[in-house]
Amino acid sequence: MNSYVRMLRMIRPYAPQAVAAVVFILLFSFFSVFSFTMISPFLKAMFLDETPPPAVVQERLAPEQAPATGPDGHLNALQKTLGWQDEAKARVLAWTYRHFLNGTRQENLLKICVTMFFLLLLKNLTRYAQEMLLVYIGEKVIRDLRDALYRKFTSLPLSFYHKHKGGELISRATNDVLMAQKCVGVSFTTLLRDPIQIILFLAVALFLSWKLTLLALVMLPASLVVIIRIGKGLRKISHRQQEEMAGLTTTLQETVYGIRVVKGFAMEEHENRRFLARSQELFRQIFRFNRFMKISSPLTEVMSSAVGLFILWYGGSKVFTGGLMAPDLFLLFFACVFSLVKPIKNLGQVNNEIQAGMAAADRIFEVLDTPSEEKLVGEGRDPGSVRGEVAFEHVDFSYLPGEPVLRDVNIHVRPGEVVALVGGSGGGKSTLIDMIPGFYHPDAGAVRVDGVSIRDLDLGKLRRNMGIVTQEVILFHDTIFHNIAYGLEDVTLDDVREAARAANADEFIMKLPQGYETIIGDRGLKLSGGQRQRLSIARAILRNPPILLLDEATSALDTEAEQLVQEAIDRLVQHRTT
Template identity: 45%
Template sequence: MRTYLRLLGFLRPYGGRLAAAIACMILYAATSALSLGMISPFMQVLFERRAAPVSTAPAAAVAAAPARPRLDLGSVLPPRWRADADRLLLDARPLVALERICVVFLIVFLLKNLSDYLQAFLMVSVEQAAIRDIRSQLYAHLHRLSLSFHHGRRSGALISRVTNDVEYLRASLAAGISNLVKDSLTLAGCLFWVFFVSWKLALLSLIVLPPAALSLVIIGRKMRKRSSQAQERMGELTGILQETLAGARVVKAFGMEGFEQRRFDRANQGFYKAFVHLRRVSAAARPLSEYTIVLVAIGMLYLGGREIFVNRTLEPQQFMLFVGALLTTISPIKSLSEVNANVQQGVAAARRVFATLDTAPEIVDRPGAQVLPPLRDAVRYESVGFAYDAARPVLHDVSLEIRRGQVVALVGSSGSGKSTAMDLLARFYDPTAGRITLDGVDLRDATVSSLRAQLGIVTQETILFHDTVRNNIAYGLADAGDEAVRRAAQAAHAHAFVARMPQGYDTVIGDRGVKLSGGERQRLAIARALLKNPPILLLDEATSSLDSENERLVQEALERLMRDRTVLVIAHRLSTVQHADRIVVLDRGRVVATGTHGELMEREGPYRRLYNLQFVA
């Protein structure tokens, strides 16, 4: 219940529209009840007036004749309205009364259907606005969460949470408000007439409600469990789909289409079974409630018939009103039984969504965090240690200094901790031991935005978006002019191949830049970092995807643009770091050597061994 109440809290900003929708629901229920209540006077106008010929007997004899009992519907009205209703419908000539009651019917049903349309439109507006807010809040929170959260989860499962799980919330909100309020009020109006006609028959009809309600509660519990399982299977299915589509080149290259198809089919079959089990349970709710009402209606038809033909305690028009009201309860009760099913599915989805929203970001600004000014002195790693989990430390007691304007290279074999050390400077993670400072300020005491505003990053994995070349280069710099974009592309030696594209800088490069070669994607990423013109550059394998000629040209451009800037660069190909001011050699997360290229080559050690492996051999 707490989860569902939290979900309903997203409707609060739209209270005005929600109140208007509820007002329309109240009008709908009132006109529905009024249309039922008109059954009795309609039958009186049609049949009693026809069955009562004009009497020629003396007035005293007429007065002495017993009056035929009839339902006093006016008793539910104020006295003045009661007299007006009798005069309007019962005291007029039969044909005039019929015309009047038909006009009233038209007005009542016009109001009923108009209010139904308005409440449906308003509720869709409120419901979709709330879903939009939930989806937007969830997406924003996913970006606030640290990389450790994303690395521990399949992206497909997170995509499913934003799409499929939120869709379940939509159905739950619609059922929980629209159906619950409208159908509850409609049901109340029907039950009013049922009790008004014969409270004894009404009480008899309610005997079966407790066991029916208990069965719906049991079904609801099972549905919550089945719904959660179905949503988990959909997350797995979306994950496989996302992975295989993103890695289509690898799948084809290794001939794994059949394997991936079988893996997808297993996940697809798992979702099929989970969803069928869910529907098998949810499908029982509607027929169960309907059959219960039919049993009640048949019983009441029999008992009511006895009251007319045997006991003569009910008038035919009374009984018709009773039966009409009783049968009209079937539709709202069926809808209300589905409310529970939809709410249970929504609660299961809401728990998954709220579990993500309640996950606290690890990298946040501390209270009183300061805004970092541009780098003036140096970046320092002071006895830094880091572990993704306690059992597997990645960095051990790393200490190094990167002075302003220096180029410092991190070198080491794969898995030595180079990329992790760079990630710590970008504050994608925080050290588990020691600290990193910028001009003496611990990065954890500074705002994340002011730190990253000083960084330009080119990662080992080139990330481009399904957008134009211009927008990819100017990513994060919406006010960048065309000339600035062109100069950055020229500096990265990307302008030539961009100019050959059909729409030049307005060419859409496809998802992850699929229309470009690896070297072209790398150069656009470099151009993006150069356009930002940051004080600090982080280059992770920045030229590893370029051929030798373009690597030389890009390296020259980088050396020219890195003047008076601080650079931390990673490269497995040592030719790209030979001119660095200092080289830091990492081995199994520890600093094992530092110095210039010449100094490190003069002594035996891991750097010379790596160099010889690449060049001498």
């Protein structure tokens, strides 16, 4: 329930639209119920003889419509013999006769039909207005949730991504957000509109016969028990369904990104079997979810219809004896009772949708509640213009408790100095590199830049003073120009070309059909490994950082590409701490 409350709190910025939606919902509900009440005068105009209204009604008509005879004290005497409910009914009937049944049948029928037309027109206009407002609010809230989730993804530390699969996180930002939309979309509309309609129809039914209405409500607790029990089961199933969707997305992502390896090892059938197994499990969970969800609506309708039919039998038998109410009023009462079935059934369905949405919202808020990278560091001092001094002082670090990667590491690098870390695979070289920009923080000791612990620095501003070139080049599905100029503003083509020349990249770029405006594809797959690496170096050169971090930048290149990249690196490291 906490997740649902948090979703509703996101409506606060759109309070004016929410208030307007509630007003239109009230108007829509009023016009809906009022149009139903026209059943009674319609039946009177169509099927009853043109006889004078009952005496109890005549006394409440306007003086020019009331009978000429009758003492003035008759009304007072009559009021004493009537209860408040009968008195109210008499006044309503008097109003009905005064406005709709004071002429010939043809005239009365015309007035009733015209009135019903305008009521239906107003009903549908207000319905359109409230639905558009609620769609606006719902989509705005989901947009805000999606944006907040993306901002959270960019602010989380690298350690978070080591604990979660990429496909799982993508699923939370796509599938889970769509499921959570039900909390503020269709379900939110139903939770506002249908309870109001239930109250209004119930009020009319109580007004007509409180005894029959109470009898009709006997089965309501049973319906609520069914709805609640089904809803609890649906939330658990929906949570499993979202996990399976995340697993399927992860499998798909791994296959697409690793298609070269899949084909190289002739593992197409193996990956097909793995995906089909995930797909079958997802189908099983979705079918199970729908099996529970779909049964709530017919169960609610059957129970509600049973109550209505019982009222029809019991009330109809009383009408025959003339001891309950007039036939037209009984039909109006029966229509109101059966009009309760649809909103009650909708509320049963909306509970299922909310439970599914809450399961998805739980997974989303789990990410949003994870501490951001900025909250894991200190006050965030501005490092200013960095000179380039880097120091490790008695640094200990471990990814998992009890499994140390670094122990009592002490390194001091002066500004402009080039230092190489040499060691076997898994020795902690990349970990040391990642600790300088604050991707990880030591368990003990300190990493300092210009004598200040990186825990006390603004990490964003610190990283703007660094250039990073890794073995795994990260490029974006964009132009070469924007990939080199990534993170920089007001950069000209001449600036980018100068950096590309220094990285031995300008020559091959100019041979491409669109030159620097060439789209390089997802992760730069349209380029060779050496070309991608030189673009990465050009990006670092253009930033002109005082500190340069190179993590096996040439290990995966052939001899010719390595020579070109090495020449670019030699120019890049000049006058920089590397």
